[in-house]
Amino acid sequence: MATRASWRLAEALSRADHRVSRRISAALRSEGMSLEQWRVLSLLSDGAGHTMSDIARDVMLPAATLTRVIDRLVEVNLVYRRGDLGDRRRVLVFVSPRGRSLYRKLAGTVDREEAALMAGIRDDDAATLGDLLKRLAEP
Secondary structure (H helix, E strand, O other), X not given: OOOOOOOOHHHHHHHHHHHHHHHHHHHHHOOOOOHHHHXXXXXXXXXXXXXXXXXXXXXXXXXXXXXXXXXXXXXXXXXXXXXXXXXXXXXXEEEOHHHHHHHHHHHHHHHHHHHHHOOOOOHHHHHHHHHHHHHHHOO
């Protein structure tokens, strides 16, 4: 077993994040989409409207960056904004039909890239890794 001095959690997570992000970003780039845009589109694919603050929290983007990402997705008709019918002060963001179609197309691409990254890792180890990462990410 590795000692704490030879294995640093923050470094291992950073390296894994960098490798996964680079690979998925490259696959998304062929469709003209950034990883940040994908994360927003993926969240909105549930069909529910989301507030900007909810999106920012879930996709872990600062408000200013998220505004630019949403503006770009609106520009290319992948999402749209609509006032909240229950609270006129709030604006909700929804995936458009075009965005839903692109999401379905790209979800397969992202799934294949993730599978390639996990090649060589046993299914039970992958499941354990997923469970541990979820526990670690919980507040």
